[in-house]
Amino acid sequence: MLVGGRGEKMETNHILTPGEAEGIVQSLRRSALRHTGSPGWLKQHEYLEKLNMQAILEASAGQEEVIKELLVTHGKVPLLVHELISVEVWKQKVFPIIRQLQDFRPTSTFPLYMVVHHEASIINLLETIFYHKEVCEAVEDLALDLSDYCHRKVTLLLARCSAGEAPGQDRLQASASSQSSSLEEVQQQAEALDFDIALKCLSILRYITDHTDSLPLSVTTRLLNTHNLPCVLVELLHRRPWSRRSKGQLQKYEGGRWLPVPPDEQQKMTKLEGQVWLSLYNLLLRPECHNKYNLNSFSRGQLLKLRSHLTDVLVDQLPNLAELQRYLAHLSVSEPEPPRKELVLEQLPEVWDSIIRENSGKWKAIAKHQVTHNFSPSDSDLRHQAQRWAQTYNMDVMEALVLDKPKCGSCGAEAAKRCSRCQSEWYCNRRCQVGHWQRHKTSCDLVSESLRRMKDRSSL
Structure with a gap:
């Protein structure tokens, strides 16, 4: 109900x-x-x-x-x-x-x-x-x-x-x-x-x-050269796991839910996308990171894939990316320097x-x-x-x-009603509640039973 x-x-x-x-x-x-x-x-x-x-x-x-x-x-x-x-x-x-x-x-x-x-x-x-x-x-x-x-x-x-x-x-x-x-x-x-x-x-x-300037040097070295995090983030921007299409409609993952995206907001950057771009900016352009990244031909090729994602619309939303855009333009016409040989005692x-x-x-x-x-x-x-x-x-x-405002536990649309038993889940209509019941049943039983017992004790 x-x-x-x-x-x-x-x-x-x-x-x-x-x-x-x-x-x-x-x-x-x-x-x-x-x-x-x-x-x-x-x-x-x-x-x-x-x-x-x-x-x-x-x-x-x-x-x-x-x-x-x-x-x-x-x-x-x-x-x-x-x-x-x-x-x-x-x-x-x-x-x-x-x-x-x-x-x-x-x-x-x-x-x-x-x-x-x-x-x-x-x-x-x-x-x-x-x-x-x-x-x-x-x-x-x-x-x-x-x-x-x-x-x-x-x-x-x-x-x-x-x-x-x-x-x-x-x-x-x-x-x-x-x-x-x-x-x-x-x-x-x-x-x-x-x-x-x-x-x-x-x-x-x-x-x-x-x-990174306040953390142990080994953290920066490990992120850049052991894990090659910049290339991982490039692949993430290519795959875009926070975005999907459901029944032909674009949805983006925000606040723990998949939410439909209106046509006029489909170019809008989400918080998650912004976090990835800012991480890339830091890893490639902060001096303590830039100077330690052993950029080889493979990494160069991966990073240059970012140019297709760096549209004017994106840069307008996050102006810092203009500097990253210039860095990639320079990288496209230059060869990566040979890896620097440094004696580093790596912490594990x-x-x-x-x-x-x-x-x-x-x-x-x-x-x-x-x-x-x-x-x-x-x-x-x-x-x-x-x-x-x-x-x-x-x-x-x-x-x-x-x-x-609360979102429907089934479809993610704005919801005005919630489960009368446990009061813990919201729905936009009866059909969504019925379709979501198998997923919601266990927690609903536990919470509603506990609330009933608490109410019984308080009435004594």
């Missing part, structure tokens, strides 16, 4: 008071991979989600960014990077084993989904705070690990585009039609999140390239390798332990988790995070 109206917005501009936020930030600890999904781990996930939402509120409202200051002051930015890579390792090494266990038939995949969602929560928090130079500096030696993480996500996105997978395609609706298992649905949810994570990594890469990323070494040969044991203790909760434990989840994702708070 649909219910109309948005209701009243929350009057406060905070989810956490400064005192609560500082207590939470101080309590953050690195988690061992074997503890992923445990009650303590889920508690920290809840804390990070609240920090994430509070940081978004502060940034969007132009307030003093308390969360950013606390994370820097208490030295917790490197911890966020460590936790980000830890859950990435879990998804690649442990989750595939869990999916293959014949005797694992969970009554609910809610705890598993929380782990999958954890990566998206952290990358969103980092994207929100990384705009600031002091945050880039605060990440210290783990800047190398973060840049490697972002490169992995972007190249994986490109690989999927090259394989012919439609960008951001809705695998969940496909799974509903094929009646896939609940574990397969979690895997498809993870893949859908990976698309959004990769696009957020583009913003973080842009902020890293903004502040450590977090991924250290987690792999620590858990090497233990993946199956970790998976079985987590299935038994973390991902097979009792009904009462599951209800308790759902209740906490409903409190964390308070609907008034979620509305305050959205500056634009």
Whole structure:
């Protein structure tokens, strides 16, 4: 059933008071991979989600960014990077084993989904705070690990585009039609999140390239010459994964949704496109980057492909690109200089390798332990988790995070009505709600049941 109206917005501009936020930030600890999904781990996930939402509120409202200051002051930015890579390792090494266990038939995949969602929560928090130079500096030696993480996500996105997978395609609706298992649905949810994570990594890469003069030299060297990030970004502009056509209509990915683009706005640059162009500008024209890039004939050929994309309309929207246009014009009539031979002691990323070494040969044991203790909760434990989840994702708070009018959960059009059971999803009409039900059902059941129990307790 649909219910109309948005209701009243929350009057406060905070989810956490400064005192609560500082207590939470101080309590953050690195988690061992074997503890992923445990009650303590889920508690920290809840804390990070609240920090994430509070940081978004502060940034969007132009307030003093308390969360950013606390994370820097208490030295917790490197911890966020460590936790980000830890859950990435879990998804690649442990989750595939869990999916293959014949005797694992969970009554609910809610705890598993929380782990999958954890990566998206952290990358969103980092994207929100990384705009600031002091945050880039605060990440210290783990800047190398973060840049490697972002490169992995972007190249994986490109690989999927090259394989012919439609960008951001809705695998969940496909799974509903094929009646896939609940574990397969979690895997498809993870893949859908990976698309959004990769696009957020583009913003973080842009902020890293903004502040290369404040980061270890090895970060710049690795981005330019180990990963050849400029050529990766050129390919990204060619593939344009943030753009697609659906039923003949151009759509662009903005704010976590595919939105239709009117004909008169199809030449308008999106924020994501701007982040890619600014990253290229920084990597090719900032002195500390330009002088270190070993430009060979292959890279030169790839970079010259940008000339076809640098239209007058694009340069009018981002005037800095005129300088990049001149650089490419010069590059087209000159030969690249031979690679410079410099003696550089290269620093290597450590977090991924250290987690792999620590858990090497233990993946199956970790998976079985987590299935038994973390991902097979009792009904009462599951209800308790759902209740906490409903409190964390308070609907008034979620509305305050959205500056634009709500969008339909099915088609992305502007929506005026929302699900009457859980109040958490918006739709433009009844047909869209019915078509989206298979995807929405699990979260709707959990949230509505939790809200009912909270209401029952409050009436006692």
